[in-house]
Amino acid sequence: MNATTANRLAIREDMTIYQAQAQKEQLLAALAATEDLELDLSGVGEMDTAGLQLLLLLKREVLQQGKQLKIISHSPSVQHLFDFCNLVGVFGDPMLISAKP
Template identity: 50%
Template sequence: MSDSRSGTRVAIVDDMTIYNASAQKQQLLDALAVHDEIEIDLSAVAEIDTAGIQLLILVKREASRLGKRAVLVAHSAAVREVVDFFNLAASFGDPMLIPAREG
């Protein structure tokens, strides 16, 4: 996690699955409690299931409720695929940049 005064970047380094959701929820909500804006770096997420998607929705909703921002950045291929499958890109409102070459 890298910090600045008003914001922080939280790198998710494990899969966003039901097995990790509880710990990740606490990590993200703790960061949101301290900072006005958090960037959630999803570049290392190799697998994401519905628990992970629910967590991202929760954090975005909680940030909005508190008048803060949670921004999803550096979406991995796995995250892009699931966000696309559930047609959530517009709901999240964050740009999803697709690298010119993956792999």
């Protein structure tokens, strides 16, 4: 993960069970440091249900703490998993879909 600004966090690695524990700590720390977190997922190569659970945990924490979470960019694997699990509306962020097949 790479923090690019005080309230923006870019994830540049897979979000799978193998990274879940470390990513959980980093995501919660990033949320604790701001009231308005922007999450850039454009660099996520692979995401499994463990990565999805982390995002759902983060969303729950945001709602409980009265903070804001905005996913500003989605990689194709993130888009696919959100769509497959019918969770696009849960996060409420616009997804730009590429014209490429």
